[in-house]
Amino acid sequence: MAAGVTTRTNSLKRKAATQENLGADQQPPRKLAAIAEADTNQPLRPSKTAPNSTNNTNGAGAGPSKLGRGPPPLTKPRAPTLATSTSTNAVRRTTRATSAPPKTAPVRPPARPMSRTTWVARPGASTVNDERFDSIQQQIAKIEAARAADAARLDAELAQERAKRSDLQASHEALSRELTNAKTQEIAQRQELFIASDELNSLRQRHEREISEMQADLRRKDRELRELNEDLRMCQADLERERDTVKSLKATIAQQATAQLSLTAQLGALQAEKAAVQAEFDRTCGSKADLALQLERAQKRIADLEREAREGESVRRKLHNMVQELKGNIRVFVRVRPVLRSDILSTTFNLSAGSAGSITDGTGSPDPEEEARMREEAMAQMAFPDKMDHREIVLKSSSESATGQERKDEWQFTFDRVFEPHSTQAEVFEEISQLAQSCTDGYNVCVFAYGQTGSGKSFTMEGGSSDATAGMIPRAVEQVFRVADELKSKGWQYKMEGQFLEIYNETINDLLGKGEFDKKKHEIKHDPKTGRTTVTDVNVVPLASATQVRTLLALAQGRRTVAATLMNERSSRSHSVFTLRIRGENALTGESCEGSLNLVDLAGSERLEKSGAAGDRDRLKETQNINKSLSALGDVIAALGEKGEGKGDKHIPYRNSKLTYLLQNSLSGNSKTLMFLNLSPLATHLHESLCSLRFATKVNNTTIGTARKQTKHTA
Numbered sequence: 149m150a151a152g153v154t155t156r157t158n159s160l161k162r163k164a165a166t167q168e169n170l171g172a173d174q175q176p177p178r179k180l181a182a183i184a185e186a187d188t189n190q191p192l193r194p195s196k197t198a199p200n201s202t203n204n205t206n207g208a209g210a211g212p213s214k215l216g217r218g219p220p221p222l223t224k225p226r227a228p229t230l231a232t233s234t235s236t237n238a239v240r241r242t243t244r245a246t247s248a249p250p251k252t253a254p255v256r257p258p259a260r261p262m263s264r265t266t267w268v269a270r271p272g273a274s275t276v277n278d279e280r281f282d283s284i285q286q287q288i289a290k291i292e293a294a295r296a297a298d299a300a301r302l303d304a305e306l307a308q309e310r311a312k313r314s315d316l317q318a319s320h321e322a323l324s325r326e327l328t329n330a331k332t333q334e335i336a337q338r339q340e341l342f343i344a345s346d347e348l349n350s351l352r353q354r355h356e357r358e359i360s361e362m363q364a365d366l367r368r369k370d371r372e373l374r375e376l377n378e379d380l381r382m383c384q385a386d387l388e389r390e391r392d393t394v395k396s397l398k399a400t401i402a403q404q405a406t407a408q409l410s411l412t413a414q415l416g417a418l419q420a421e422k423a424a425v426q427a428e429f430d431r432t433c434g435s436k437a438d439l440a441l442q443l444e445r446a447q448k449r450i451a452d453l454e455r456e457a458r459e460g461e462s463v464r465r466k467l468h469n470m471v472q473e474l475k476g477n478i479r480v481f482v483r484v485r486p487v488l489r490s491d492i493l494s495t496t497f498n499l500s501a502g503s504a505g506s507i508t509d510g511t512g513s514p515d516p517e518e519e520a521r522m523r524e525e526a527m528a529q530m531a532f533p534d535k536m537d538h539r540e541i542v543l544k545s546s547s548e549s550a551t552g553q554e555r556k557d558e559w560q561f562t563f564d565r566v567f568e569p570h571s572t573q574a575e576v577f578e579e580i581s582q583l584a585q586s587c588t589d590g591y592n593v594c595v596f597a598y599g600q601t602g603s604g605k606s607f608t609m610e611g612g613s614s615d616a617t618a619g620m621i622p623r624a625v626e627q628v629f630r631v632a633d634e635l636k637s638k639g640w641q642y643k644m645e646g647q648f649l650e651i652y653n654e655t656i657n658d659l660l661g662k663g664e665f666d667k668k669k670h671e672i673k674h675d676p677k678t679g680r681t682t683v684t685d686v687n688v689v690p691l692a693s694a695t696q697v698r699t700l701l702a703l704a705q706g707r708r709t710v711a712a713t714l715m716n717e718r719s720s721r722s723h724s725v726f727t728l729r730i731r732g733e734n735a736l737t738g739e740s741c742e743g744s745l746n747l748v749d750l751a752g753s754e755r756l757e758k759s760g761a762a763g764d765r766d767r768l769k770e771t772q773n774i775n776k777s778l779s780a781l782g783d784v785i786a787a788l789g790e791k792g793e794g795k796g797d798k799h800i801p802y803r804n805s806k807l808t809y810l811l812q813n814s815l816s817g818n819s820k821t822l823m824f825l826n827l828s829p830l831a832t833h834l835h836e837s838l839c840s841l842r843f844a845t846k847v848n849n850t851t852i853g854t855a856r857k858q859t860k861h862t863a
């Protein structure tokens with residue numbers, strides 16, 4: 149739009165310039181030209197071109213009215229009337245009839261009259277013609293007179309018109325000047341307008357620029373405001389934290405002030421003490437000779453104390469072993485294992501197939517409440533009333549007599565220690581650790597686990613693979629190594645070796661050997677002089693560390709004969725005997741000792757009908773051999789008991805089984821023996837548990853004599 153305005157403005161400017169260049173005199177309006185033409189005797193006609201010409205000159209849409217201040221339009225000049233009288237009209241008609249109406253009206257000289265000789269050529273008609281000629285002449289004269297009058301009048305009118313024309317010309321010039329002035333003014337105004345419009349545009353642009361700058365500024369300010377708000381919020385949080393810190397610091401300062409006061413008091417006391425000590429120090433450091441004497445005395449005292457410590461250790465060990473011996477040579481520990489998930493499963497299957505639905509094979513996750521209820525149901529009625537010394541176990545049963553009356557039975561047993569189902573391997577070992585330790589003092593120690601299949605004998609003796617579930621064998625060996633290490637400072641050096649045997653169907657197998665089982669004949673030999681028992685052709689492995697023993701146990705486990713029975717899917721149908729032999733020498737005291745630790749995992753003690761072996765010849769033979777060796781063990785213990793009661797010549801039937809013969813030196817009065825009685829907690833095994841408890845009571849009541857240490861003095 150601005151471009152349109154500019155274009156129009158430019159054309160106006162051009163026009164104004166052109167008119168200026170031409171000047172008012174050089175280019176008169178066309179209307180004036182028409183008037184000028186009339187000067188050449190043309191009749192005056194109204195000129196319509198003048199206004200149009202003006203309009204055209206002003207251009208389309210740019211007429212004076214549009215400019216607003218142009219001169220008023222020129223009035224149309226009225227054409228002068230040629231004649232008003234009738235005669236004049238008649239003359240004009242006549243004139244027109246004789247000649248074409250002139251565009252211009254020149255005053256022609258009067259037409260020359262025809263010569264009379266022309267008319268006289270015909271003598272007959274000459275009178276008529278003369279008359280006619282005269283009348284024509286008269287008419288002509290009249291016409292010429294009229295014409296002369298017209299010419300005079302026209303001249304007058306022309307003069308008037310000329311006067312008018314000059315008036316008009318004057319007024320036109322005035323108007324032209326006015327127009328020029330108006331145009332000049334208009335151009336000036338237009339220039340002003342252009343300048344103003346340019347200014348307006350530049351102002352608008354500047355304004356827009358300023359607005360966009362202000363908007364950007366506003367946005368920046370907004371962002372800054374947001375950032376400031378965030379800063380403010382963080383500052384407030386910081387301030388809050390700082391206030392808390394200040395509060396806690398004030399509390400700390402208060403505490404510190406209190407502490408400082410007490411410290412100042414303590415400092416005063418310490419300074420006083422220091423002064424006293426300084427005085428004492430000054431007194432005691434009187435002379436160098438005194439100090440040297442004191443040092444010598446102190447060194448002597450240290451040597452005395454070390455000797456006393458060694459003697460004290462010997463006394464402690466003597467006393468310790470005495471205490472162990474006073475406790476009885478065969479001690480019996482009872483351990484009841486917990487109810488296993490597999491127990492519930494088998495019991496539930498026995499009771500009803502449907503109720504086993506919520507118990508899985510141990511890999512699933514049954515309802516814990518349901519499982520606890522089932523455990524409770526499966527468990528035999530057992531009580532452990534002695535909460536102090538843990539020595540009692542009570543078994544109860546209720547049944548219906550033949551007469552239909554309810555019969556309640558209760559059996560109470562007392563042993564050296566009773567372990568409840570929740571007892572851990574560590575708790576159990578704590579009780580036997582001193583016993584295991586005494587083999588480093590030169591004693592023969594025998595620990596065996598007795599109980600029906602699946603009662604937890606192998607778990608107690610060998611245990612699981614983790615540290616928490618490790619059984620008595622690895623723990624005892626670790627303990628022996630630890631004690632041997634501690635005794636190094638007292639001059640003792642130990643050598644250890646181990647063997648692991650299995651007695652299956654009265655045949656000895658080497659669990660650490662490489663050959664096939666039952667192929668080699670192994671014989672048991674006792675040396676009456678040394679009291680040492682050896683087995684021919686078995687691997688005796690020197691032991692350097694406790695971890696090595698775990699490897700041996702794993703090797704033996706793989707070779708051990710395991711046969712499935714109804715009682716336990718991992719049922720061991722053989723006795724296993726792990727023997728750790730230890731020899732120690734003391735270079736300082738000249739003492740030497742030799743002890744052994746036998747850890748025996750006996751085969752299941754259940755009766756024939758319970759084991760489910762009655763229908764299988766091999767199983768039957770196994771069970772018979774197991775029962776034979778276990779009853780031989782009972783006989784040996786009974787005989788030892790009788791011997792201990794004073795029947796000195798009592799024969800001890802060691803040779804009745806390979807087991808008792810192998811353990812002869814560990815069961816005789818020279819050794820310390822401990823029996824673990826492992827019990828199943830299940831109600832279905834109550835009868836078997838009672839048999840085991842009765843056997844263990846017999847063993848517990850047996851006194852087989854005082855254990856003897858196998859030591860020598862070389863010095």
Ligand SMILES: Nc1ncnc2c1ncn2[C@@H]1O[C@H](COP(=O)(O)OP(=O)(O)OP(=O)(O)O)[C@@H](O)[C@H]1O
Pocket residue numbers: 484485486488569599600601602603604605606607608716718719720721750751752826
């Ligand atoms: N105190 C206990 N805590 C947890 N589980 C035990 C415990 N005692 C035994 N068990 C588990 O009971 C099952 C039977 O135990 P174990 O094999 O030791 O019986 P066993 O008397 O040695 O049987 P066998 O005479 O056939 O060798 C095993 O799965 C064992 O892990």
